[in-house]
Amino acid sequence: MGNCLKRSTTDDISLLRGSDSIREASSDPVGLPSYQEALSVQVPPPLYHPSPSVTRSVTQLTEEEQIKIAKRIGLIQHLPTGKYDGCKKIRECVICMGEFMVGDALRYLPCMHTYHMTCIDDWLMRSLTCPSCMEPVDAALLTSYETN
Amino acid sequence: MTERSPSKRRLHRELLSLIKEPPPGVSLDAEQIEQNLFLWTIHLEGAERTLYEGESFQLQFKFSDNYPFDSPEVIFTGEHIPIHPHVYSNGHICLSILTDDWSPALSVQSVCLSIVSMLSSCKEKQRPPDNAFYVKTCNKNPKKTKWWYHDDSV
Known part of the structure; x- marks a missing residue:
């Protein structure tokens, strides 16, 4: 059959x-x-x-x-990542509204805003903008290449 | 839906922070929201020294499992819908952060504050010019209204 x-x-x-x-x-x-x-x-x-x-x-x-x-x-995949080291400057991920815990995987955007990697990747897969400042991530990335 | 889904966790955090520090003119029935975290009713008071002083309104928030990546569905409900150029008589609100300009960094609190400030800046109470046609033809879900995306004239 x-x-x-x-x-x-x-x-x-x-x-x-x-x-x-x-x-x-x-x-x-x-x-x-x-x-x-x-x-x-x-x-x-x-x-x-x-x-x-x-x-x-x-x-x-x-x-x-x-x-x-x-x-x-x-x-x-070209955006830098890291682990939260307890630094006091950043405390909370505005996407999940949870506090960063030491060892959490983070992703840093060119505008210097930082999020949990899983939280921000989920958003970036929908829109390449920073949720906090609405800066387009691709344009910011190009600018940072040019200025360096 | 498990108890600890990310959207539930975030909604719960928002609820706790709104109970702890409600912005001026905003109140809610926490017990009712605890029953169903995906459907909130919020009470709004028109700000002092504005056209809406002394009036109170009800906002309804509907959230999807994808919140905060998906914007909430926000409408005015109840008997008293504010008369405002961006608010249709069926409660639908023309506000770009509810559709195109939504970001997961926004919250129930920031949406409420935007709506209070939208009301506060009103100079003349009137319905949108296309109110009758819109109310007759629109989808129940205001997020399905495509032409909002191009409406920046009012």
Whole structure:
């Protein structure tokens, strides 16, 4: 009989799949699982946000949106990260409104605003702006390259 | 939805800080909000020495699981909807931070303060010029109103 296991997509989404540090991509099982397994391990495709209020499954992104998101992922990975060392200058992540704890993973934006890495990455995947000062992160990054 | 989802945790923190230090003219029923953290009713008082002095209003906030990455859905509810050029008679509010200019650094408190200041700066009480048409044709959810995004004339 016919093959009941539908391939999720034929589009080339390798750029998006390569972003496992930002968003885990579901790994394709090797070989065809049995029907029962296929039902139980079915993982919904990852969701992306071409703009803050738009949510789309990876299979529904237009080519333009795929490129936009791939660029975003590349840019986010160039932003410096670190661990909170208890410094008194910064105390709270304005996204989750939680206090920084020693050892928390942080990300620093070019405008010098600092957030939990998981909090800010979630936002930057929707909009490349700093939530506190609304400065576009990509433009600020270019300026900082030019002045250095 | 687990008890400790990030949106719930953040909403809970916001609630605690609003109970502790409510901004002037803003009050809420904490017990009611505890029942459902994703739906808040806030009481607003018109600021002194403004056109809305002595009036009180109710704001409704609806949050999604993606809050604070998604903006809340904010409308005026109840009997008394303020008469203001940015407020439709069905309670929908034309305010860019509720859609395009939303940022996860904003909060219930900052949205309330923006709305109080929007009311306070009003010079003449009137409904938006397209009120009748808008109210008849709009979606229930004000965030679905596309043309707000281009409206910066009023």
